Amino acid sequence: MEIVTLKKLAELLNVSQSSVSKALKDxxxxxxxxxxxxxxxxxxxxxxxxxxxxxxxxKSSKTIGVVVPLITNSFYALAMNGIETVAQAKDxxxxxxxxxxxxxxxxxxxxxxxxxxxxGVLLSISRGTTDYEHLxxxxxxxxxxxxxxxxxxxxxxxxxxxxxxxSGYAATEHLIxxxxxxxxxxxxxxxxxxxxxxxxxxxxxxxxxxxxxDEELIIECTNNDEENYKKIKKLLQSKNCPHGIFASIERLAxxxxxxxxxxxxxxxxxxxxxxxxxxxxxxxxKPSLSTMTPNAFxxxxxxxxxxxxxxxxxxxxxxxxxxxxxxSLIERESSQLLP
Amino acid sequence: MEIVTLKKLAELLNVSQSSVSKALKDxxxxxxxxxxxxxxxxxxxxxxxxxxxxxxxxKSSKTIGVVVPLITNSFYALAMNGIETVAQAKDxxxxxxxxxxxxxxxxxxxxxxxxxxxxGVLLSISRGTTDYEHLxxxxxxxxxxxxxxxxxxxxxxxxxxxxxxxSGYAATEHLIxxxxxxxxxxxxxxxxxxxxxxxxxxxxxxxxxxxxxDEELIIECTNNDEENYKKIKKLLQSKNCPHGIFASIERLAxxxxxxxxxxxxxxxxxxxxxxxxxxxxxxxxKPSLSTMTPNAFxxxxxxxxxxxxxxxxxxxxxxxxxxxxxxSLIERESSQLLP
DNA sequence: CTGTTAGCGCTTTCAA
DNA sequence: TTGAAAGCGCTAACAG
Numbered sequence: 134m135e136i137v138t139l140k141k142l143a144e145l146l147n148v149s150q151s152s153v154s155k156a157l158k159d160x161x162x163x164x165x166x167x168x169x170x171x172x173x174x175x176x177x178x179x180x181x182x183x184x185x186x187x188x189x190x191x192k193s194s195k196t197i198g199v200v201v202p203l204i205t206n207s208f209y210a211l212a213m214n215g216i217e218t219v220a221q222a223k224d225x226x227x228x229x230x231x232x233x234x235x236x237x238x239x240x241x242x243x244x245x246x247x248x249x250x251x252x253g254v255l256l257s258i259s260r261g262t263t264d265y266e267h268l269x270x271x272x273x274x275x276x277x278x279x280x281x282x283x284x285x286x287x288x289x290x291x292x293x294x295x296x297x298x299x300s301g302y303a304a305t306e307h308l309i310x311x312x313x314x315x316x317x318x319x320x321x322x323x324x325x326x327x328x329x330x331x332x333x334x335x336x337x338x339x340x341x342x343x344x345x346x347d348e349e350l351i352i353e354c355t356n357n358d359e360e361n362y363k364k365i366k367k368l369l370q371s372k373n374c375p376h377g378i379f380a381s382i383e384r385l386a387x388x389x390x391x392x393x394x395x396x397x398x399x400x401x402x403x404x405x406x407x408x409x410x411x412x413x414x415x416x417x418x419k420p421s422l423s424t425m426t427p428n429a430f431x432x433x434x435x436x437x438x439x440x441x442x443x444x445x446x447x448x449x450x451x452x453x454x455x456x457x458x459x460x461s462l463i464e465r466e467s468s469q470l471l472p
Numbered sequence: 473m474e475i476v477t478l479k480k481l482a483e484l485l486n487v488s489q490s491s492v493s494k495a496l497k498d499x500x501x502x503x504x505x506x507x508x509x510x511x512x513x514x515x516x517x518x519x520x521x522x523x524x525x526x527x528x529x530x531k532s533s534k535t536i537g538v539v540v541p542l543i544t545n546s547f548y549a550l551a552m553n554g555i556e557t558v559a560q561a562k563d564x565x566x567x568x569x570x571x572x573x574x575x576x577x578x579x580x581x582x583x584x585x586x587x588x589x590x591x592g593v594l595l596s597i598s599r600g601t602t603d604y605e606h607l608x609x610x611x612x613x614x615x616x617x618x619x620x621x622x623x624x625x626x627x628x629x630x631x632x633x634x635x636x637x638x639s640g641y642a643a644t645e646h647l648i649x650x651x652x653x654x655x656x657x658x659x660x661x662x663x664x665x666x667x668x669x670x671x672x673x674x675x676x677x678x679x680x681x682x683x684x685x686d687e688e689l690i691i692e693c694t695n696n697d698e699e700n701y702k703k704i705k706k707l708l709q710s711k712n713c714p715h716g717i718f719a720s721i722e723r724l725a726x727x728x729x730x731x732x733x734x735x736x737x738x739x740x741x742x743x744x745x746x747x748x749x750x751x752x753x754x755x756x757x758k759p760s761l762s763t764m765t766p767n768a769f770x771x772x773x774x775x776x777x778x779x780x781x782x783x784x785x786x787x788x789x790x791x792x793x794x795x796x797x798x799x800s801l802i803e804r805e806s807s808q809l810l811p
Numbered sequence: 812c813t814g815t816t817a818g819c820g821c822t823t824t825c826a827a
Numbered sequence: 828t829t830g831a832a833a834g835c836g837c838t839a840a841c842a843g
Binding site for chain 2 (some may be wrong): 835836837838839
């Protein structure tokens with residue numbers, strides 16, 4: 134089966150290619166009569182505009198790109214829904230790129246997006262990224278960029294994220310109030326704006342509550358879950374074993390649950406836990422997991438909204454929107470105060 | 473900042489545009505000397521090939537599209553990893569489209585993919601899809617299509633999926649062997665190849681085990697979780713309350729857990745549960761959830777592999793690959809045989 | 812080894 | 828209201 138192009142339609146109808154193009158876009162320059170004929174044939178032959186050609190020409194594509202580190206993280210899955218809601222209203226497609234927390238894939242993705250393929254980009258930077266040249270390139274091509282969740286504080290761009298510092302503070306304070314005399318922090322990539330600020334909140338809470346800061350209670354976790362498991366196990370077996378654990382990301386809380394199972398530690402009796410998380414099953418776990426829960430949907434929605442503002446008035450230098458949306462502390466069994 | 477194109481590089485270096493193009497592709501037609509000069513300048517000026525232009529010209533884009541109903545489902549999140557592994561090896565990008573279980577978004581996505589933007593498509597069809605015209609269009613444009621997970625049995629295409637019938641049988645039989653005299657099936661869109669075949673397996677197991685088939689124990693669930701909650705609650709409150717429940721998808725098992733919590737039903741004492749699921753937290757739930765677990769990564773990996781076979785020998789009519797990968801029965805507390 | 816040339820399919824002046 | 832023509836940036840066949 135032959136592929137139908139504007140040219141072919143034009144030949145078949147004995148009109149010019151440009152008339153066909155205009156007619157299909159409902160341009161006022163074309164008479165109703167001709168429009169109808171053209172549209173009818175296009176429909177019949179199942180004409181589909183070639184996306185590459187039109188974006189090459191127009192340098193715009195009715196598509197936005199979303200670049201995220203992982204999708205096995207409930208936060209991103211939910212944020213995506215918020216993004217989609219807006220994109221749909223604006224009649225744009227959404228392309229998702231996964232970076233798997235690596236710098237290389239992030240650069241690749243941004244580069245792929247750099248030419249005509251999208252009108253704007255939403256990005257949550259990956260763990261491996263410390264250099265931002267690829268983002269500057271993107272901006273230098275006038276492709277609007279909005280950070281969400283993990284933002285780049287050293288770049289001059291709009292963003293939407295969680296109130297990480299305050300929430301980190303609140304989570305730690307919650308554990309202390311519920312009786313923990315020592316609290317460990319399971320860290321993940323402290324250079325990231327999210328987990329880095331959660332750490333700051335943790336430190337601040339220790340100070341305010343007059344708890345001694347023990348460096349050994351700050352566990353540096355990575356993408357390697359087996360290692361994380363070992364580190365956490367070691368912590369919980371040491372005589373330095375803390376009363377409470379604050380996990381900076383949900384994966385680490387789950388690993389802690391597994392370790393406790395192995396070591397037969399009772400939560401919250403032997404150890405209290407709270408975690409940043411959007412996990413749907415938090416309330417069904419044994420014991421149910423106390424969480425600091427970001428409003429993922431809203432963060433996605435708002436970021437997309439700002440992106441479209443930037444796309445629509447590309448040349449207008451508006452104010453720099455940087456929005457912080459509070460997370461909610463949801464107290465469940467894992468951090469319960471015991472009688 | 474000016475955008476750098478091949479033409480500009482050519483002018484600056486006093487060579488032809490085609491030489492630049494070839495040099496950057498490391499063509500053997502170009503001398504080492506010239507190559508070096510060209511590459512150096514390209515690097516310096518931060519040249520980025522225009523993806524639209526080159527795919528318009530080559531009619532190939534080094535990109536594949538993956539269209540899935542949802543990403544808040546751990547199966548798809550994991551399958552994506554398998555797909556990515558292959559795509560990466562083949563030096564292709566992956567674009568993800570979410571259909572949110574709707575026919576409209578599936579058609580939109582497939583149409584968007586229909587021109588030049590991708591070299592091939594992986595698809596798990598959405599709940600709302602019953603008409604396949606959009607897929608025929610895709611094929612008529614010679615864009616290879618491979619189904620994964622939810623396949624379209626009435627279309628003549630390759631696929632990779634779970635052994636749904638057998639697994640449905642095994643899950644049901646497992647409940648019966650562990651003492652359930654009656655088993656309910658939480659269905660979801662029986663017209664889908666996955667859940668439809670699970671239902672068949674369920675029915676077959678009832679028959680083989682001489683259990684009476686009670687139509688009222690087949691609960692038709694939808695995308696509306698509130699309604700699903702009500703339906704399941706009604707089932708568990710009725711005098712017809714089954715001994716066991718087999719959930720066709722993981723969301724429904726979680727809802728059942730919530731209902732049991734509300735009704736203070738003890739699992740597995742009052743009710744045993746097993747579910748199709750790739751949920752990471754299955755073993756941490758209270759009680760831990762018995763699952764029939766598809767090999768999501770492998771399904772994604774294999775589907776991508778077949779897609780690339782199709783892309784690479786586009787005109788070769790190879791055999792139609794239709795692969796079934798077995799799921800694993802993982803017995804946990806929720807379906808335990810009681811003493 | 813290097814360059815010339817002709818488009819890919821579409822949009823957009825500008826002229827009729 | 829319609830059409831002619833130029834060109835987006837790149838590739839590839841062909842010539843030198």
